[in-house]
Amino acid sequence: MSDEISTTANDASANAPVKRRAKSRWNISSWNWRGFVSIACFFLAWQGAVSLELPGFTKIPGPSEVVHTFVNDYLFTQSYWNSWLVSFERVFWGFALAQIIGIPFGLFLGTSKLFNNLVFPVFEMMRPIPPLAWVPLSILFWPTTESSIIFITFIGAFFIITINIYDGVRSIKQEHIWLARSLGASRIRIFRRIMIPAVLPAIAVGMTLGIAVTWNVVIAAEMIASDSGLGRLTWEGYVSSTPPVVIVGMISIGIAGYLSTMIVDIIERRMMPWKYK
């Protein structure tokens, strides 16, 4: 081969590299003065509705009362931060177990016909059962409250993660496998270098959906079956007729969910550098 194949000036201009903007969910371009106006209006309307005792708002505390309660009774107490820790631990274990079991499970469903035929019918039978429907059975089955809550959380994320990965395996481009085969790659190499990276986007989708479901499930399970955690804190506010506590709990849960999603987003970016260049 000669070395004369070169890019002409024309060629280079016709083939300028495509610049892609690295998109991030956290790069919120609408955080301008309108955003602050919008948030300020929200709190003003809330405080106004409470001060004017509009219908329905008579039992609801205003933002000032909530802040007051939060700063005086919660911000500096260990039990409040302990609720955070407990809920986070449950989310972490439920989510982590769902990944650790769901990812290989989804991969097997997508790659092994035998495994698929044997297991998929049962999987599809269980999948429509909402995670919270598992609460009573879970309490009966598991020895401790902690383990049953983690199990319910796991159930919430497991099906979503597995079905996403299964779909991901099935939508791998045939050409991607063919090419590696032609080039002489072993089955293990094809699995490691082609199939796993090809399903990473599906794993990421499963993670994003999974973390959201996990928080939903943990909070509900805590309200029903636990004596600790942010869900319990919120529920106790209701039971003990201290509505500001309910709202402190709600806001805490919102922030906890936001933080978890942010962590998952960072992990996803690390996992798939090619998507964000």
Add this chain to the structure above:
Amino acid sequence: MSSAQGALLGTSLAKTYHVKDQPPVEVLKDCSFEFEPAMLNVVMGTSGCGKSTLAHMLAGYVRPDQGTLTIDGEPITDSGPDRLVVFQETALWPWMTVEENVVFGPLSRGGSRSKAVAASNNLLQRFGLGEFKDKYPGQLSGGMMRRAELAQALINSPKVMILDEPFRGLDVMTRELMQEYYLKLFEDTRLSTVFITAELEEALFLADRIYLMSDAPGRIVKIIDVDLPRPREISCTATKRYAELEQEALAALYAGQGEEDQL
């Protein structure tokens, strides 16, 4: 360089696809051909005539139901690095950099990394992609991706390159540049090539020989020797001989359309 490897011989190939709950589709039937080595063989036919199936058979991804297929006299039973395909849509792995894509082949067969990287650098340099070796495919333009795929294949010194409508989907200008690119590459190396296209202009500009395929079930219905002199420039499309060959091909194409189509 011209030990002339890569003779492909197909005899009475047939393939029918069975899709669940649908009538079977006969894609190839009685398809025979002899692609000579060190030639740029163009297979041309309308979309859906079985061209891609033929390409996948040559590569060893699809087995024929009937007929035999050999390369240099050896039967084709599996895929291998001696027959590499440039696919219709890019098959570069998006999670690997350009360089990782290119060295994947040699490393898969136990080659040394330093040798592979050196060969890759050499090829990428030649294809004008030297500065882009650490980019991901998604950061390249369509034309650059095509060249990266050529590098990814050529590093394995294949006997035959199979290009399955490789330039489809590129804009007109990039497409023309890529045709000239491949033509130059071929004229320099005489690498046995099977080039599949649905475009007559592309076929005439590139081919030593055009194999016209019938509509499905596809078979080779006519062979046209394109005796335009090499090295070719785009200006050869303005010559009298080009116009004659175009007429001949068009006549054959319309003859294949069946009597009811006559205006």
